[in-house]
Amino acid sequence: MRIYVHIPFCERKCKYCNFASGVHPEATQIAYFFALNNELRIASRFIAQPVESVYIGGGTPSSVNPKLIAEIMQTIKTHFQVNKTTECTIEANPNSITPEKLEIYKNSGLNRISFGAQSFDPNTLQTLGRTHTPEQIFDAVKSAHDSGFNNINVDLILGVKKFKNLKTNVQKLKESGLTHISAYMLILEDNTPLKHEVSLGKIQTLTDDESVDEYEKAKTIFEDLGFNRYEISNFAKSGFECKHNKGYWQCEEYYGAGLNAHSYVDGKRFYNTENLEEYMLKFGGGELNKNNEKIKKINKKILKNTEKIRFFNKKYKKITKFNNFFKNNTNKNKIFQTLKFRFAGERIYQFAEAVEHLTKSQKIEEYIMLALRTEEGINLNHLQKLGCDIKKEKAEEIKFLQAQNAIALTPTHLKIAPAFFGVQNQIILKLI
Ligand code: SF4
Numbered sequence: 540m541r542i543y544v545h546i547p548f549c550e551r552k553c554k555y556c557n558f559a560s561g562v563h564p565e566a567t568q569i570a571y572f573f574a575l576n577n578e579l580r581i582a583s584r585f586i587a588q589p590v591e592s593v594y595i596g597g598g599t600p601s602s603v604n605p606k607l608i609a610e611i612m613q614t615i616k617t618h619f620q621v622n623k624t625t626e627c628t629i630e631a632n633p634n635s636i637t638p639e640k641l642e643i644y645k646n647s648g649l650n651r652i653s654f655g656a657q658s659f660d661p662n663t664l665q666t667l668g669r670t671h672t673p674e675q676i677f678d679a680v681k682s683a684h685d686s687g688f689n690n691i692n693v694d695l696i697l698g699v700k701k702f703k704n705l706k707t708n709v710q711k712l713k714e715s716g717l718t719h720i721s722a723y724m725l726i727l728e729d730n731t732p733l734k735h736e737v738s739l740g741k742i743q744t745l746t747d748d749e750s751v752d753e754y755e756k757a758k759t760i761f762e763d764l765g766f767n768r769y770e771i772s773n774f775a776k777s778g779f780e781c782k783h784n785k786g787y788w789q790c791e792e793y794y795g796a797g798l799n800a801h802s803y804v805d806g807k808r809f810y811n812t813e814n815l816e817e818y819m820l821k822f823g824g825g826e827l828n829k830n831n832e833k834i835k836k837i838n839k840k841i842l843k844n845t846e847k848i849r850f851f852n853k854k855y856k857k858i859t860k861f862n863n864f865f866k867n868n869t870n871k872n873k874i875f876q877t878l879k880f881r882f883a884g885e886r887i888y889q890f891a892e893a894v895e896h897l898t899k900s901q902k903i904e905e906y907i908m909l910a911l912r913t914e915e916g917i918n919l920n921h922l923q924k925l926g927c928d929i930k931k932e933k934a935e936e937i938k939f940l941q942a943q944n945a946i947a948l949t950p951t952h953l954k955i956a957p958a959f960f961g962v963q964n965q966i967i968l969k970l971i
Contacts, residue, residue, distance in 0.1 A: 540588040540804075541786045542619065544575065544611055545797030546597040547815065550635060554668030554736070555696075557728040559799035559813050560598040571798075571815065572607045574823035576614045578796045578811075581822075582887060583618035586794055586804065590619045592626040592783035595649070601631035605643040612647035621648075626690075626782040628653055633679035634671035641686035651781075652683050653721075656693040659708045663699050666742055668732070677711060684716030690779055691717050697757060698725035698750035706760045713764055718779035722757055723772050724750055751961060770913045771960055788909045789921070790902070802891075806902075809891035821890050903927045904971045911967050916947075916954025929953065929970065936969045 547560045548568055563571075593615055600608060608629065615621060628651040629644055636654075644652070656676045658664050664671065676693065683691050693712060709720070725744060727734040736742045745753060758768060766774035770788060773781065786793060795802045799813035812818050888894050897905070903925050910917045922929055930937065930948075937953070940946040945959040945966055953970075955963050 540586055540590050540619075541783055541791065541793035542579075542590055542593045542615060543783075543793055543795040543797075543800060544579070544593070544595045544615075545795065545800040546595060546600040546603060546608075547571070547798040548597065548602055549599045550602050550632070550670050551668070554666070554733040555725065555728065555731055556668075557731055558598070561815075563815070565604070567815070568603050568607065570819050570823060572603075572610065574819045574821070575797055576610060578822040578890075579611070579614045580618055582794050582796060585887060586619065588620070588792070590615075590621045590625055591791075592786060593621065593628070594783045595627075595629045596653075597630055599632050599635060599655075600629050601635040601640060605640045608649075609643050609647040612649065616648060623648075626651055628692075628781070628783060630655065631679070632671060633675040636679050636682060638682060638686060641683055641688070645687050650688070651690040651692070652688050653692040653694065653719075654679050654683075657696045658699065658702075659705070660700065660703060666699060666733070667696065673708075677715065680712050680717055681715040689716065690719070692719035692721060692781070693717060695720060695722045695757075696725050697722055697753050698745045700745065701749070701753060702757065705757060706764070709760060709764055709766075713766075719773070719775045719781060720761055720766050721773050722754070722761070724754070755961075768914060768957075768960075771963065785913070788913050789918070790906045790909060803897075807888075807894055807896055809888060809894040811890070812892050899926050907971050908967050911955055911963060911970070914954065914957075916952045919951055919953060933970055940966060940969065 545559070547558075548563055548571075549560050551562060552560070593612075595608065595611065612627070621627075625648075627649045629649045630653045633654050633656060641652075654676065655669075657667055657669055659673045659676065661673060664673070680691055680693065709717070727737055727744070733742065737744060758774075761774040762768065765776055767777065768774050769780050770784070773784065775781070790803075792804050793802060794804055795810070797811065798815055798818050799811055801808065801810040812821070903922070906922060906925060907917060907927075907929075917929065919929065937946070937948065941948065943959075945956055945962075947954050947956055955966055959966060
């Protein structure tokens with residue numbers, strides 16, 4: 540099980556972004572975190588599996604008071620099965636990080652940090668509407684490493700302008716402790732200022748062919764520097780592959796808490812509302828309305844004195860004791876767990892915008908599509924468990940692709956050959 544926590548707050552909206560995020564005052568942020576803690580507590584009652592990774596993303600989680608992040612981590616540690624080795628990531632902007640914040644993050648159990656660097660060129664950063672400078676990227680990575688983070692990622696965007704001095708910049712970051720790079724292609728999303736400016740001819744981005752060239756060049760540089768590609772957009776030093784994302788690509792279950800967060804639990808896919816007020820009303824119990832003066836005072840109190848959060852955590856600790864009592868009696872426990880799961884599950888589903896039961900063929904298609912993006916490829920055993928014997932069902936297609944040397948088939952895996960990653964979509968279409 541993986542847990543994703545969405546923090547929908549940013550310092551400023553980037554020109555290319557259409558995520559569920561925006562700029563909001565602190566009172567709204569506090570009310571949101573109240574609801575978020577509640578959601579996680581409810582969700583914990585219907586998730587019995589150990590948690591392999593936690594990912595606090597956004598938005599810009601580093602833009603909010605770090606105490607709010609520490610409370611979220613406390614709620615997760617109290618109510619879910621996490622341990623010291625669980626990969627716990629936080630996303631951060633290079634300009635919203637301070638040694639004090641980093642220390643709070645570290646003490647709260649976060650052990651991986653991912654910086655939205657995007658580019659090392661000041662003009663490109665400006666084109667994208669980012670709030671940081673190239674220098675702040677180097678400072679942030681160094682500062683994170685100095686604070687004890689030994690698992691550090693930077694996100695880069697390809698396809699805006701050609702990268703200059705990419706090798707020198709990545710080498711410098713590597714010397715400061717960088718372990719992972721995510722390099723995504725620019726997508727011009729509808730209704731974004733960047734798409735509008737491109738359509739007016741005010742900004743010129745790279746053509747598709749130029750973007751592919753940039754990707755190939757970047758890949759070679761990353762690999763020369765010891766960052767191996769393990770998924771089409773992800774490169775890591777050995778042993779630093781992102782466990783959280785690997786879980787998504789292997790179609791493992793995840794629970795997404797927060798605004799518009801998506802989940803996949805017990806064969807069902809569901810997601811929360813993208814309306815911030817509605818989310819806070821649902822999970823905050825309707826108590827915390829940002830326009831109410833009284834509530835603003837309560838919010839401030841919560842932030843200053845975290846007693847209220849502690850009260851809720853204590854309350855749920857009692858429930859944990861109650862659960863443990865039942866654990867010693869197998870039969871009663873079975874009934875109790877089933878009921879607990881059902882009630883908590885029903886509450887979560889009731890709050891969800893839509894709940895979709897994945898069919899067998901949807902599960903198979905999704906697994907093939909996601910797994911083929913990775914260097915590891917399809918685990919044939921896993922696919923068989925989902926109900927598909929691909930070697931039999933796609934015998935002709937596999938024979939054809941093997942003859943082209945486009946795929947490699949081992950007794951346990953089927954994967955795309957590295958030279959054919961650029962045309963992976965055509966290969967995937969043949970195999971689903
Ligand atoms: S920081 Fe990230 S989430 Fe926020 S506006 Fe920029 S791209 Fe979007």
